Amino acid sequence: MDKYIPMRSFMQHFFEDETTAAKAAEIGQAMLVARSLRLSEIAAKMRGGSAASYKRIQRFLREVDPRAMLWRLFCEQAEYVIGDPTEIERPQAWKTAYVGTLKDGKTRGFWMLLLATPYRGRAIPCGLLTYSSRTIAAGLSSRNTNHVRAFAELKDLLGERPLVLDREFSYLELLLNLVEEGVNFVIRLNQGSHTPKFWDAEGKEVVLSLSPGEKVIHPAVWYKGKVCLSLIGVWKKGLAEPLWVMTNLEPERAWQMYLSRMKIEETFRDLKGLLGMTRLMNKRQENMEKMVAMLLLIYAIALLLGENLRDRLYGEIFQPQESVDVLPHKTGKKWRRYSGLFILLKQKWWLPARQWQSIVKEALASFAAIVRPTVLTYV
Structure with missing residues:
Protein backbone atom coordinates (compact mmCIF):
# COMPACT_ATOMS: atom_id res chain seq x y z
CA MET A 1 0.00 0.00 0.00
CA ARG A 167 32.55 15.39 27.90
CA GLU A 168 32.26 18.63 25.85
CA PHE A 169 30.31 19.97 28.83
CA SER A 170 32.86 18.94 31.45
CA TYR A 171 34.03 22.38 32.56
CA LEU A 172 33.79 24.44 35.72
CA GLU A 173 31.77 27.38 34.39
CA LEU A 174 28.87 25.17 33.34
CA LEU A 175 28.93 23.11 36.55
CA LEU A 176 28.79 26.27 38.66
CA ASN A 177 25.85 27.51 36.61
CA LEU A 178 23.94 24.22 36.93
CA VAL A 179 24.48 24.14 40.69
CA GLU A 180 23.38 27.76 41.04
CA GLU A 181 20.22 27.09 39.02
CA GLY A 182 19.44 23.88 40.95
CA VAL A 183 19.73 21.63 37.87
CA ASN A 184 20.60 17.95 38.29
CA PHE A 185 23.33 16.69 35.98
CA VAL A 186 25.09 13.60 34.67
CA ILE A 187 28.26 14.56 32.76
CA ARG A 188 31.14 12.49 31.43
CA LEU A 189 34.49 13.71 32.69
CA ASN A 190 36.85 15.01 30.02
CA GLN A 191 40.12 13.13 30.56
CA GLY A 192 42.22 15.09 28.12
CA SER A 193 45.75 16.27 28.70
CA HIS A 194 44.60 18.41 31.64
CA THR A 195 42.32 16.18 33.71
CA PRO A 196 40.81 18.29 36.53
CA LYS A 197 41.68 17.47 40.12
CA PHE A 198 39.30 16.36 42.88
CA TRP A 199 39.56 16.53 46.65
CA ASP A 200 37.62 14.66 49.33
CA ALA A 201 35.95 16.22 52.39
CA GLU A 202 39.25 16.05 54.31
CA GLY A 203 41.13 17.97 51.63
CA LYS A 204 43.02 14.96 50.26
CA GLU A 205 43.42 14.67 46.51
CA VAL A 206 41.33 11.88 44.95
CA VAL A 207 43.34 9.71 42.57
CA LEU A 208 41.27 8.58 39.57
CA SER A 209 42.68 5.11 39.22
CA LEU A 210 41.08 1.74 38.42
CA SER A 211 41.87 -1.48 36.55
CA PRO A 212 40.18 -3.04 33.51
CA GLY A 213 36.87 -4.61 34.54
CA GLU A 214 36.70 -2.55 37.76
CA LYS A 215 34.10 -0.03 38.96
CA VAL A 216 34.90 2.72 41.50
CA ILE A 217 32.64 5.26 43.21
CA HIS A 218 33.88 8.43 44.94
CA PRO A 219 30.96 10.13 46.74
CA ALA A 220 31.02 13.78 47.80
CA VAL A 221 34.24 14.96 46.21
CA TRP A 222 35.11 18.53 45.19
CA TYR A 223 35.64 19.33 41.49
CA LYS A 224 38.55 21.80 41.35
CA GLY A 225 37.70 22.51 44.99
CA LYS A 226 34.52 24.41 44.01
CA VAL A 227 31.69 21.98 43.13
CA CYS A 228 30.66 19.07 45.34
CA LEU A 229 29.61 16.02 43.34
CA SER A 230 29.98 12.26 43.07
CA LEU A 231 32.21 10.35 40.67
CA ILE A 232 31.67 6.89 39.23
CA GLY A 233 34.31 5.25 37.06
CA VAL A 234 34.00 2.05 35.04
CA TRP A 235 36.66 0.39 32.90
CA LYS A 236 34.97 -2.10 30.63
CA LYS A 237 37.13 -4.88 29.31
CA GLY A 238 38.17 -4.28 25.73
CA LEU A 239 38.21 -0.49 26.05
CA ALA A 240 41.46 1.47 25.96
CA GLU A 241 40.60 3.63 28.96
CA PRO A 242 38.08 3.95 31.81
CA LEU A 243 35.02 6.17 31.64
CA TRP A 244 34.27 8.57 34.50
CA VAL A 245 30.92 10.26 35.09
CA MET A 246 30.25 13.26 37.38
CA THR A 247 26.83 13.74 38.94
CA ASN A 248 24.87 15.21 41.83
CA LEU A 249 22.57 12.16 41.79
CA GLU A 250 23.01 8.63 43.11
CA PRO A 251 26.06 7.37 41.15
CA GLU A 252 24.68 4.01 39.96
CA ARG A 253 21.51 5.65 38.68
CA ALA A 254 23.57 8.33 36.92
CA TRP A 255 25.75 5.68 35.29
CA GLN A 256 22.74 3.92 33.77
CA MET A 257 21.45 7.24 32.46
CA TYR A 258 24.75 8.06 30.82
CA LEU A 259 24.82 4.71 29.04
CA SER A 260 21.54 5.76 27.38
Whole structure:
Protein backbone atom coordinates (compact mmCIF):
# COMPACT_ATOMS: atom_id res chain seq x y z
CA MET A 1 0.00 0.00 0.00
CA ASP A 2 1.01 3.66 -0.34
CA LYS A 3 2.81 5.00 2.73
CA TYR A 4 0.26 7.76 3.21
CA ILE A 5 0.92 9.93 6.24
CA PRO A 6 -1.89 12.32 7.29
CA MET A 7 0.60 15.09 8.04
CA ARG A 8 -2.13 17.67 8.50
CA SER A 9 -3.67 15.69 11.38
CA PHE A 10 -0.33 15.78 13.22
CA MET A 11 0.23 19.46 12.49
CA GLN A 12 -3.22 20.38 13.80
CA HIS A 13 -2.11 19.11 17.21
CA PHE A 14 1.12 21.11 17.00
CA PHE A 15 -0.05 24.44 15.56
CA GLU A 16 -3.07 26.23 17.01
CA ASP A 17 -4.08 27.95 13.76
CA GLU A 18 -5.69 25.74 11.09
CA THR A 19 -4.18 27.71 8.21
CA THR A 20 -0.70 27.50 9.69
CA ALA A 21 -1.14 23.77 10.29
CA ALA A 22 -2.13 23.26 6.65
CA LYS A 23 0.93 25.18 5.40
CA ALA A 24 3.24 23.28 7.79
CA ALA A 25 1.74 19.96 6.68
CA GLU A 26 2.38 20.73 3.01
CA ILE A 27 5.99 21.75 3.66
CA GLY A 28 6.56 18.86 6.08
CA GLN A 29 5.24 16.26 3.66
CA ALA A 30 7.50 17.64 0.92
CA MET A 31 10.51 17.58 3.27
CA LEU A 32 9.85 13.95 4.06
CA VAL A 33 9.67 13.06 0.36
CA ALA A 34 12.67 15.19 -0.65
CA ARG A 35 14.72 14.18 2.43
CA SER A 36 16.54 17.47 2.14
CA LEU A 37 16.61 20.95 3.67
CA ARG A 38 17.27 22.72 0.39
CA LEU A 39 14.29 24.94 -0.34
CA SER A 40 14.47 24.28 -4.09
CA GLU A 41 14.33 20.51 -3.58
CA ILE A 42 11.46 20.79 -1.09
CA ALA A 43 9.53 23.15 -3.40
CA ALA A 44 9.88 20.64 -6.24
CA LYS A 45 7.90 18.10 -4.18
CA MET A 46 5.04 20.50 -3.36
CA ARG A 47 1.86 21.07 -5.35
CA GLY A 48 1.95 23.62 -8.14
CA GLY A 49 4.98 25.16 -9.75
CA SER A 50 8.36 25.14 -8.03
CA ALA A 51 8.68 28.94 -8.09
CA ALA A 52 5.32 29.46 -6.38
CA SER A 53 6.06 26.70 -3.85
CA TYR A 54 9.45 28.28 -3.08
CA LYS A 55 7.74 31.57 -2.26
CA ARG A 56 5.19 29.77 -0.03
CA ILE A 57 8.04 28.30 2.01
CA GLN A 58 9.65 31.73 2.35
CA ARG A 59 6.36 33.30 3.51
CA PHE A 60 5.93 30.50 6.03
CA LEU A 61 9.39 31.18 7.46
CA ARG A 62 8.58 34.87 7.82
CA GLU A 63 5.25 34.20 9.57
CA VAL A 64 6.11 31.23 11.79
CA ASP A 65 9.01 30.39 14.11
CA PRO A 66 9.11 26.58 14.57
CA ARG A 67 12.15 26.95 16.88
CA ALA A 68 10.07 28.43 19.69
CA MET A 69 7.34 25.83 19.23
CA LEU A 70 9.78 22.92 19.23
CA TRP A 71 9.63 22.94 23.04
CA ARG A 72 6.15 21.43 22.68
CA LEU A 73 7.87 18.15 21.83
CA PHE A 74 9.28 17.98 25.36
CA CYS A 75 7.99 14.67 26.76
CA GLU A 76 6.67 15.08 30.29
CA GLN A 77 7.15 11.36 30.97
CA ALA A 78 10.88 11.46 30.24
CA GLU A 79 13.22 10.53 33.09
CA TYR A 80 16.03 12.77 31.84
CA VAL A 81 17.01 15.16 29.04
CA ILE A 82 19.96 14.61 26.70
CA GLY A 83 22.07 17.44 25.32
CA ASP A 84 24.71 16.96 22.66
CA PRO A 85 26.34 18.98 19.85
CA THR A 86 26.90 17.69 16.34
CA GLU A 87 28.93 19.14 13.48
CA ILE A 88 27.17 20.26 10.30
CA GLU A 89 29.67 20.55 7.45
CA ARG A 90 29.26 23.34 4.87
CA PRO A 91 32.54 23.07 2.89
CA GLN A 92 31.44 25.37 0.04
CA ALA A 93 29.80 28.08 2.17
CA TRP A 94 32.61 30.62 2.08
CA LYS A 95 30.35 33.68 2.16
CA THR A 96 27.71 32.43 4.61
CA ALA A 97 27.89 34.54 7.76
CA TYR A 98 27.05 31.80 10.27
CA VAL A 99 29.53 29.24 8.89
CA GLY A 100 32.96 29.06 10.51
CA THR A 101 35.52 26.29 10.91
CA LEU A 102 34.95 23.06 12.80
CA LYS A 103 37.08 21.37 15.44
CA ASP A 104 39.79 20.33 13.00
CA GLY A 105 40.39 24.01 12.17
CA LYS A 106 40.04 23.37 8.42
CA THR A 107 36.56 22.10 7.52
CA ARG A 108 33.90 24.77 7.13
CA GLY A 109 30.65 24.30 9.06
CA PHE A 110 28.85 24.98 12.33
CA TRP A 111 27.62 23.18 15.43
CA MET A 112 24.07 22.33 16.35
CA LEU A 113 23.38 21.76 20.04
CA LEU A 114 20.33 19.50 20.26
CA LEU A 115 18.21 18.91 23.36
CA ALA A 116 16.03 15.82 23.38
CA THR A 117 14.18 13.28 25.51
CA PRO A 118 14.82 9.52 25.11
CA TYR A 119 12.42 7.37 23.12
CA ARG A 120 12.97 3.64 22.53
CA GLY A 121 16.57 3.65 21.33
CA ARG A 122 16.31 7.10 19.77
CA ALA A 123 15.49 10.60 21.06
CA ILE A 124 12.70 13.10 20.38
CA PRO A 125 14.20 16.59 19.82
CA CYS A 126 12.73 19.45 21.85
CA GLY A 127 15.20 22.30 21.42
CA LEU A 128 18.12 23.47 19.31
CA LEU A 129 20.79 26.12 19.15
CA THR A 130 23.44 26.68 16.47
CA TYR A 131 26.78 28.44 16.69
CA SER A 132 30.13 28.51 14.95
CA SER A 133 33.59 29.97 15.35
CA ARG A 134 32.47 32.92 13.24
CA THR A 135 29.24 33.68 15.15
CA ILE A 136 31.11 33.38 18.44
CA ALA A 137 33.74 35.86 17.25
CA ALA A 138 31.12 38.26 15.87
CA GLY A 139 29.05 38.18 19.06
CA LEU A 140 32.04 38.41 21.41
CA SER A 141 30.72 35.30 23.17
CA SER A 142 32.01 31.75 23.58
CA ARG A 143 30.97 28.14 23.22
CA ASN A 144 30.33 28.06 26.97
CA THR A 145 28.00 31.06 26.76
CA ASN A 146 25.94 29.30 24.08
CA HIS A 147 25.68 26.18 26.24
CA VAL A 148 24.44 28.14 29.24
CA ARG A 149 21.92 30.02 27.07
CA ALA A 150 20.49 26.77 25.68
CA PHE A 151 20.08 25.17 29.11
CA ALA A 152 18.53 28.33 30.56
CA GLU A 153 15.65 28.00 28.09
CA LEU A 154 15.13 24.41 29.24
CA LYS A 155 15.23 25.05 32.98
CA ASP A 156 11.48 25.51 33.57
CA LEU A 157 10.71 22.22 31.81
CA LEU A 158 13.42 20.19 33.55
CA GLY A 159 12.12 20.15 37.11
CA GLU A 160 13.97 17.35 38.92
CA ARG A 161 15.03 15.68 35.66
CA PRO A 162 18.79 15.65 35.14
CA LEU A 163 20.67 16.83 32.08
CA VAL A 164 22.76 14.00 30.59
CA LEU A 165 25.78 15.44 28.77
CA ASP A 166 28.99 14.26 27.16
CA ARG A 167 32.55 15.39 27.90
CA GLU A 168 32.26 18.63 25.85
CA PHE A 169 30.31 19.97 28.83
CA SER A 170 32.86 18.94 31.45
CA TYR A 171 34.03 22.38 32.56
CA LEU A 172 33.79 24.44 35.72
CA GLU A 173 31.77 27.38 34.39
CA LEU A 174 28.87 25.17 33.34
CA LEU A 175 28.93 23.11 36.55
CA LEU A 176 28.79 26.27 38.66
CA ASN A 177 25.85 27.51 36.61
CA LEU A 178 23.94 24.22 36.93
CA VAL A 179 24.48 24.14 40.69
CA GLU A 180 23.38 27.76 41.04
CA GLU A 181 20.22 27.09 39.02
CA GLY A 182 19.44 23.88 40.95
CA VAL A 183 19.73 21.63 37.87
CA ASN A 184 20.60 17.95 38.29
CA PHE A 185 23.33 16.69 35.98
CA VAL A 186 25.09 13.60 34.67
CA ILE A 187 28.26 14.56 32.76
CA ARG A 188 31.14 12.49 31.43
CA LEU A 189 34.49 13.71 32.69
CA ASN A 190 36.85 15.01 30.02
CA GLN A 191 40.12 13.13 30.56
CA GLY A 192 42.22 15.09 28.12
CA SER A 193 45.75 16.27 28.70
CA HIS A 194 44.60 18.41 31.64
CA THR A 195 42.32 16.18 33.71
CA PRO A 196 40.81 18.29 36.53
CA LYS A 197 41.68 17.47 40.12
CA PHE A 198 39.30 16.36 42.88
CA TRP A 199 39.56 16.53 46.65
CA ASP A 200 37.62 14.66 49.33
CA ALA A 201 35.95 16.22 52.39
CA GLU A 202 39.25 16.05 54.31
CA GLY A 203 41.13 17.97 51.63
CA LYS A 204 43.02 14.96 50.26
CA GLU A 205 43.42 14.67 46.51
CA VAL A 206 41.33 11.88 44.95
CA VAL A 207 43.34 9.71 42.57
CA LEU A 208 41.27 8.58 39.57
CA SER A 209 42.68 5.11 39.22
CA LEU A 210 41.08 1.74 38.42
CA SER A 211 41.87 -1.48 36.55
CA PRO A 212 40.18 -3.04 33.51
CA GLY A 213 36.87 -4.61 34.54
CA GLU A 214 36.70 -2.55 37.76
CA LYS A 215 34.10 -0.03 38.96
CA VAL A 216 34.90 2.72 41.50
CA ILE A 217 32.64 5.26 43.21
CA HIS A 218 33.88 8.43 44.94
CA PRO A 219 30.96 10.13 46.74
CA ALA A 220 31.02 13.78 47.80
CA VAL A 221 34.24 14.96 46.21
CA TRP A 222 35.11 18.53 45.19
CA TYR A 223 35.64 19.33 41.49
CA LYS A 224 38.55 21.80 41.35
CA GLY A 225 37.70 22.51 44.99
CA LYS A 226 34.52 24.41 44.01
CA VAL A 227 31.69 21.98 43.13
CA CYS A 228 30.66 19.07 45.34
CA LEU A 229 29.61 16.02 43.34
CA SER A 230 29.98 12.26 43.07
CA LEU A 231 32.21 10.35 40.67
CA ILE A 232 31.67 6.89 39.23
CA GLY A 233 34.31 5.25 37.06
CA VAL A 234 34.00 2.05 35.04
CA TRP A 235 36.66 0.39 32.90
CA LYS A 236 34.97 -2.10 30.63
CA LYS A 237 37.13 -4.88 29.31
CA GLY A 238 38.17 -4.28 25.73
CA LEU A 239 38.21 -0.49 26.05
CA ALA A 240 41.46 1.47 25.96
CA GLU A 241 40.60 3.63 28.96
CA PRO A 242 38.08 3.95 31.81
CA LEU A 243 35.02 6.17 31.64
CA TRP A 244 34.27 8.57 34.50
CA VAL A 245 30.92 10.26 35.09
CA MET A 246 30.25 13.26 37.38
CA THR A 247 26.83 13.74 38.94
CA ASN A 248 24.87 15.21 41.83
CA LEU A 249 22.57 12.16 41.79
CA GLU A 250 23.01 8.63 43.11
CA PRO A 251 26.06 7.37 41.15
CA GLU A 252 24.68 4.01 39.96
CA ARG A 253 21.51 5.65 38.68
CA ALA A 254 23.57 8.33 36.92
CA TRP A 255 25.75 5.68 35.29
CA GLN A 256 22.74 3.92 33.77
CA MET A 257 21.45 7.24 32.46
CA TYR A 258 24.75 8.06 30.82
CA LEU A 259 24.82 4.71 29.04
CA SER A 260 21.54 5.76 27.38
CA ARG A 261 23.10 8.97 26.02
CA MET A 262 23.95 7.17 22.78
CA LYS A 263 20.27 7.47 21.86
CA ILE A 264 20.95 10.98 20.63
CA GLU A 265 23.89 9.78 18.52
CA GLU A 266 21.51 7.40 16.74
CA THR A 267 19.13 10.31 16.24
CA PHE A 268 21.89 12.38 14.62
CA ARG A 269 22.63 9.45 12.33
CA ASP A 270 18.98 9.24 11.26
CA LEU A 271 18.68 13.00 10.74
CA LYS A 272 21.79 13.17 8.57
CA GLY A 273 21.58 9.83 6.78
CA LEU A 274 17.83 9.34 6.31
CA LEU A 275 16.40 12.87 6.31
CA GLY A 276 19.23 14.87 4.76
CA MET A 277 19.78 17.36 7.57
CA THR A 278 23.16 18.35 6.12
CA ARG A 279 21.57 19.22 2.75
CA LEU A 280 20.89 22.88 3.49
CA MET A 281 21.86 26.10 1.74
CA ASN A 282 20.13 28.88 3.72
CA LYS A 283 22.10 32.12 3.72
CA ARG A 284 20.56 33.44 6.94
CA GLN A 285 21.10 31.64 10.23
CA GLU A 286 17.55 32.38 11.40
CA ASN A 287 15.98 30.72 8.35
CA MET A 288 18.39 27.80 8.62
CA GLU A 289 17.38 27.19 12.24
CA LYS A 290 13.68 27.42 11.36
CA MET A 291 14.07 24.82 8.63
CA VAL A 292 16.08 22.54 10.93
CA ALA A 293 13.35 22.91 13.58
CA MET A 294 10.76 21.91 10.98
CA LEU A 295 12.85 18.86 10.09
CA LEU A 296 13.08 17.89 13.78
CA LEU A 297 9.30 18.09 13.99
CA ILE A 298 8.95 15.88 10.92
CA TYR A 299 11.50 13.49 12.39
CA ALA A 300 9.46 13.15 15.59
CA ILE A 301 6.31 12.32 13.61
CA ALA A 302 8.11 9.82 11.37
CA LEU A 303 9.83 8.26 14.41
CA LEU A 304 6.52 7.56 16.14
CA LEU A 305 5.07 6.06 12.96
CA GLY A 306 8.19 4.04 12.26
CA GLU A 307 8.40 2.54 15.74
CA ASN A 308 4.78 1.41 15.60
CA LEU A 309 5.44 -0.04 12.14
CA ARG A 310 8.56 -1.85 13.36
CA ASP A 311 6.58 -3.49 16.16
CA ARG A 312 3.83 -4.52 13.77
CA LEU A 313 6.19 -6.02 11.20
CA TYR A 314 8.99 -7.50 13.29
CA GLY A 315 8.05 -7.57 16.96
CA GLU A 316 5.42 -7.63 19.63
CA ILE A 317 2.98 -4.70 19.39
CA PHE A 318 4.05 -2.05 21.86
CA GLN A 319 1.56 -1.27 24.57
CA PRO A 320 1.98 2.23 26.12
CA GLN A 321 3.21 2.04 29.71
CA GLU A 322 4.38 4.50 32.33
CA SER A 323 7.69 5.05 30.53
CA VAL A 324 7.78 5.83 26.83
CA ASP A 325 11.25 4.29 26.71
CA VAL A 326 10.01 0.74 27.42
CA LEU A 327 10.78 -1.74 24.63
CA PRO A 328 8.78 -4.81 23.54
CA HIS A 329 9.63 -8.00 25.41
CA LYS A 330 9.80 -10.22 22.33
CA THR A 331 11.73 -9.02 19.32
CA GLY A 332 13.31 -10.74 16.35
CA LYS A 333 16.61 -10.11 14.59
CA LYS A 334 15.07 -7.71 12.08
CA TRP A 335 13.45 -5.68 14.88
CA ARG A 336 16.85 -5.22 16.51
CA ARG A 337 18.67 -4.63 13.21
CA TYR A 338 16.53 -1.81 11.77
CA SER A 339 15.26 1.43 13.23
CA GLY A 340 11.62 2.32 12.78
CA LEU A 341 12.52 5.33 10.66
CA PHE A 342 14.66 3.19 8.34
CA ILE A 343 11.81 0.72 7.89
CA LEU A 344 9.33 3.50 7.20
CA LEU A 345 11.46 5.36 4.66
CA LYS A 346 13.74 2.77 3.08
CA GLN A 347 12.23 -0.70 3.22
CA LYS A 348 9.61 -2.11 0.91
CA TRP A 349 6.71 -3.37 3.00
CA TRP A 350 3.01 -3.99 2.65
CA LEU A 351 0.19 -3.92 5.17
CA PRO A 352 -3.59 -4.03 4.77
CA ALA A 353 -5.07 -0.54 4.85
CA ARG A 354 -6.78 -1.23 8.17
CA GLN A 355 -3.49 -2.15 9.88
CA TRP A 356 -1.70 0.94 8.54
CA GLN A 357 -4.57 3.12 9.71
CA SER A 358 -4.24 1.54 13.15
CA ILE A 359 -0.51 2.36 13.19
CA VAL A 360 -1.22 5.97 12.21
CA LYS A 361 -3.93 6.25 14.86
CA GLU A 362 -1.57 5.00 17.60
CA ALA A 363 1.21 7.36 16.47
CA LEU A 364 -1.20 10.29 16.34
CA ALA A 365 -2.37 9.53 19.88
CA SER A 366 1.26 9.36 21.11
CA PHE A 367 2.08 12.63 19.37
CA ALA A 368 -0.97 14.34 20.87
CA ALA A 369 -0.01 13.09 24.34
CA ILE A 370 3.44 14.68 23.97
CA VAL A 371 2.39 18.09 22.62
CA ARG A 372 -0.81 18.32 24.64
CA PRO A 373 -0.05 16.52 27.94
CA THR A 374 -2.85 16.01 30.40
CA VAL A 375 -2.71 18.60 33.19
CA LEU A 376 -3.84 17.32 36.58
CA THR A 377 -6.32 19.50 38.42
CA TYR A 378 -7.50 19.31 42.02
CA VAL A 379 -11.01 20.21 43.12
